[in-house]
Amino acid sequence: MLTAAVAAVAWSGAALAEVKVNILYLRHEVARPPVLSNLDPVPENLGIAGAELAVNEVATTGRFLGHNYALTVLSVPPEGDFTAAARQALGQAQLVLLDASAPDMLAVADLPEAANALLFNTSSGEGRLRDADCRANLLHTALETAARSDALMQVLQAKQWRRLAMIVGPKPADQDFAAALRHSAAKFGLTIEGEKDWTFDTDLRESTMDEIPRFTQDLPDHDVLLVADETDDFGRYVEHNTWAPRPVAGSDGMVPTAWSPVIEAWGAAQLQDRFTRQTGRGMAAQDYAAWIAVRAIGEGVTRTGSAAPATLRARLLDPALALDGFKGWSLSFRDWNGQLRQPVAVVNARALVTLAPLPGFLHQVNEMDTLGLDRPESTCTAFGGTP
CATH class of the missing domain: 3.40.50.2300 (Response regulator)
Structure with a gap:
């Protein structure tokens, strides 16, 4: 003692x-x-x-x-x-x-x-x-960027939303996130059926209902549309304006994040x-x-x-x-x-979807x-x- x-x-x-x-x-x-x-x-x-x-x-x-x-x-x-x-x-x-x-x-x-x-x-x-x-x-x-993309693919795989398409922005950060999404899709058994590069350089605030449907019309059939827009440039205009009514995920829509x-x-x-x-x-x-x-x-x-x-x-x-x-x-x-x-x-704009893993x-x-x-x-x- x-x-x-x-x-x-x-x-x-x-x-x-x-x-x-x-x-x-x-x-x-x-x-x-x-x-x-x-x-x-x-x-x-x-x-x-x-x-x-x-x-x-x-x-x-x-x-x-x-x-x-x-x-x-x-x-x-x-x-x-x-x-x-x-x-x-x-x-x-x-x-x-x-x-x-x-x-x-x-x-x-x-x-x-x-x-x-x-x-x-x-x-x-x-x-x-x-x-x-x-x-x-x-x-x-x-x-880590790869942890974000892995988390998103776990969620999509769990929901059995396995066919993906992707829009990729022009900035280096967009390209890096797109590469991570491709790697994670392969890692968790999902398929990116097609991709398009974002090429708009005009103000879309008054023309999203015209431009975005035309831009997404020729994408292959998919369950989810991925958006790689890490600079927050165009992603907000994609959801609810696509040709096919599909969920949006990645940099906008359903987003993987630390907080x-x-x-x-x-x-x-x-x-x-x-x-x-x-x-x-x-x-x-x-x-x-x-x-x-x-x-x-x-x-x-x-x-x-x-x-x-x-x-x-x-x-x-x-x-x-x-x-x-x-x-x-x-x-x-x-x-x-x-x-x-x-x-x-x-997460989405107003709620936590889930927590990965x-x-x-x-x-x-x-x-x-x-x-x-x-x-x-x-x-x-x-x-x-x-x-």
């Missing part, structure tokens, strides 16, 4: 030792192209708002333990030198949320100043960051309320990626009593980690490429590994695996 009491006092003293947790949100701003509709403008604080909410939340617990959290936001203009800004900022913080393109993230991860840092990808779904171009100091809370304001179960309604009170808008997927990254840091600091990047990394890659992400599953990081395992919400899609380790790049497919070696 005496030994236990002494240990408890020692633990209490250690827990109350002051720990400074300096978190940097590093964003490379993007010059966004014009789109056909202004209904859904991109918020200026996209992503940042999620990090700010999470810091407020973890700081509440941290105060009782002597853990002092501070968030610094550094936003680099599109024409700015992002790598130089990162090099300087890493001298002040070694826990960094990255909101940038894949090339930018790799450039930062490879800096000598980042060798001992812990970085979080909160914005890019590019598969190569989890595969051949993975970095040991870069974890991913942003949802949406329509998610309300599993305690999510309370998170949504806190976010809306703070920002005056709904929580988007990128906000969620930043929020869960900070919550993961908070979990690591609480459990280890340390803000050292190496200590936190080891904790987050521990298979025993169980993060509460308000999505009905315990979340964890894949220890072979740093991707956060998380279920994928398949769906029952019946089994995996020998974790059902969430049926979504996205699985260990046997990965060529990532930075985490100690073999290609």
